[in-house]
Amino acid sequence: MVFHILPTALEISMVCGILTYQYGAKFAAITAVTMVGYTAFTIWTTAWRTKFRRQANAADNKGSTVAVDSLINYEAVKYFNNEKYEVGRYDQALKEYEKSSIKVATSLAFLNTGQNLIFSSALTAMMYLAADGVASGNLTVGDLVMVNQLVFQLSVPLNFLGSVYRELRQSLLDMETLFNLQKVNVAIKESPNAKPLQLTKGGEITFENVTFGYHADRPILKNLSLTIPAGKKIAVVGPSGCGKSTILRLLFRFYDVQEGRILIDGQDIRNVTLESLRKAIGVVPQDTPLFNDSIEHNIRYGDMSASHEKVIAAAQRAKIHDIVSSFPDGYKTMVGERGMMISGGEKQRLAVSRLILKDPPLLFFDEATSALDTHTEQALMANINSILREKARTSVFVAHRLRTIYDSDKIIVLKEGQVAESGTHRELIDTGGLYSELWSAQETLFDEDGGEREVNIDIGEEQEDLPLK
Numbered sequence: 001m002v003f004h005i006l007p008t009a010l011e012i013s014m015v016c017g018i019l020t021y022q023y024g025a026k027f028a029a030i031t032a033v034t035m036v037g038y039t040a041f042t043i044w045t046t047a048w049r050t051k052f053r054r055q056a057n058a059a060d061n062k063g064s065t066v067a068v069d070s071l072i073n074y075e076a077v078k079y080f081n082n083e084k085y086e087v088g089r090y091d092q093a094l095k096e097y098e099k100s101s102i103k104v105a106t107s108l109a110f111l112n113t114g115q116n117l118i119f120s121s122a123l124t125a126m127m128y129l130a131a132d133g134v135a136s137g138n139l140t141v142g143d144l145v146m147v148n149q150l151v152f153q154l155s156v157p158l159n160f161l162g163s164v165y166r167e168l169r170q171s172l173l174d175m176e177t178l179f180n181l182q183k184v185n186v187a188i189k190e191s192p193n194a195k196p197l198q199l200t201k202g203g204e205i206t207f208e209n210v211t212f213g214y215h216a217d218r219p220i221l222k223n224l225s226l227t228i229p230a231g232k233k234i235a236v237v238g239p240s241g242c243g244k245s246t247i248l249r250l251l252f253r254f255y256d257v258q259e260g261r262i263l264i265d266g267q268d269i270r271n272v273t274l275e276s277l278r279k280a281i282g283v284v285p286q287d288t289p290l291f292n293d294s295i296e297h298n299i300r301y302g303d304m305s306a307s308h309e310k311v312i313a314a315a316q317r318a319k320i321h322d323i324v325s326s327f328p329d330g331y332k333t334m335v336g337e338r339g340m341m342i343s344g345g346e347k348q349r350l351a352v353s354r355l356i357l358k359d360p361p362l363l364f365f366d367e368a369t370s371a372l373d374t375h376t377e378q379a380l381m382a383n384i385n386s387i388l389r390e391k392a393r394t395s396v397f398v399a400h401r402l403r404t405i406y407d408s409d410k411i412i413v414l415k416e417g418q419v420a421e422s423g424t425h426r427e428l429i430d431t432g433g434l435y436s437e438l439w440s441a442q443e444t445l446f447d448e449d450g451g452e453r454e455v456n457i458d459i460g461e462e463q464e465d466l467p468l469k
């Protein structure tokens with residue numbers, strides 16, 4: 001770019017110099033006025049056009065967002081017969097884009113017309129002066145041709161500089177969103193002295209007087225203190241929205257606590273490297289994020305270096321191998337965008353397979369089996385339990401269905417961002433508190449729905465009777 005601009009600028013100065021030196025003050029004055037007028041008009045009009053380009057970019061982004069949003073949520077659109085509404089929304093966004101695009105095009109035409117007008121006026125004035133000079137005998141016909149050529153010689157580089165300036169401004173504007181992204185403050189920063197996490201005690205997690213809220217005026221966790229012992233199976237239960245998943249997000253350092261601290265084996269998680277922290281924690285989230293790729297790829301995502309055999313072994317432990325094998329394309333089956341081509345239960349089991357493949361020391365299951373039928377859930381839980389016992393992993397289960405966690409070493413009941421009670425299933429039932437109420441409510445429901453009261457839950461090698469109140 002610089003190699004083009006420099007010779008162009010040189011060319012303009014030379015032409016102006018020749019016109020001034022060769023043909024006197026009047027030609028010099030017209031040249032100066034043309035240069036100043038052309039530059040000022042180009043800068044002013046380009047600045048004025050900026051808002052139209054910005055509007056067009058915003059309208060284009062809105063159109064894409066509306067289109068992607070309604071396509072991703074196509075099921076909701078169909079369930080509620082809202083095709084017309086979505087078409088209207090998209091149409092509105094396109095209309096706005098059309099309106100601003102027309103403004104961009106017309107303002108560009110205005111810029112080009114103005115530039116041509118300035119240039120043509122200069123050409124006319126100079127030709128008039130040259131013709132006058134020829135008529136009065138001061139200039140020759142050769143001079144007239146020379147002036148004509150010199151003025152044209154001025155137009156090409158002027159046009160070039162004008163378009164370079166315009167394109168530059170436009171490109172910077174198009175990249176504005178990108179630049180704005182860079183200005184966004186990243187809340188989670190690794191401390192300069194961060195050290196890799198050392199699991200010296202096997203992964204004991206401690207929340208010490210933790211206060212946290214997504215918004216300052218709405219605290220979710222209030223002075224929360226709890227300990228998750230190493231190598232134990234812990235359950236966190238409580239009413240919806242009380243902050244169970246928030247505990248995981250804080251542990252994973254998606255957010256930092258506002259007060260208090262979180263320790264893993266005595267190390268404040270703000271003082272350990274993010275990579276080592278996130279490597280140590282495995283999560284099966286509430287909504288399984290899947291890539292629009294094959295089942296095998298999605299399972300392998302837990303460990304990109306895993307062999308095909310390891311992927312199959314993980315799928316077998318997550319109780320999904322038989323189903324996948326029955327698919328016509330087996331492990332090569334594409335799951336579709338966000339996994340829309342497989343069932344909710346299959347998605348959850350894929351997430352569990354991933355976790356088994358990652359094999360982290362700390363495991364977090366956030367409603368990991370909520371979409372499964374009771375039998376598959378029991379079989380999967382038995383496998384998960386046997387892995388936990390075999391490897392003495394620290395595990396945290398968030399669950400609403402208490403039957404899936406009643407056998408935990410410790411159950412923590414959260415209410416309004418604080419620990420309402422904690423203990424084993426038996427201790428909590430004996431206390432007769434919130435857990436006991438939740439348990440009774442679910443048992444009553446189960447009785448009414450299924451009429452079944454005693455269920456054997458296979459938690460590994462031995463079968464345990466579900467303790468009832």
Ligand SMILES: Nc1ncnc2c1ncn2[C@@H]1O[C@H](COP(=O)(O)OP(=O)(O)OP(=O)(O)O)[C@@H](O)[C@H]1O
Nearest residue numbers: 214215220238239240241242243244245246247286
């Ligand atoms: N990113 C966020 N920004 C703002 N508020 C949020 C965000 N994520 C969650 N919340 C709010 O924080 C509260 C706790 O959310 P959290 O997901 O921890 O609840 P939960 O106990 O896991 O609920 P559930 O059992 O329904 O999954 C909820 O009221 C929720 O609306």
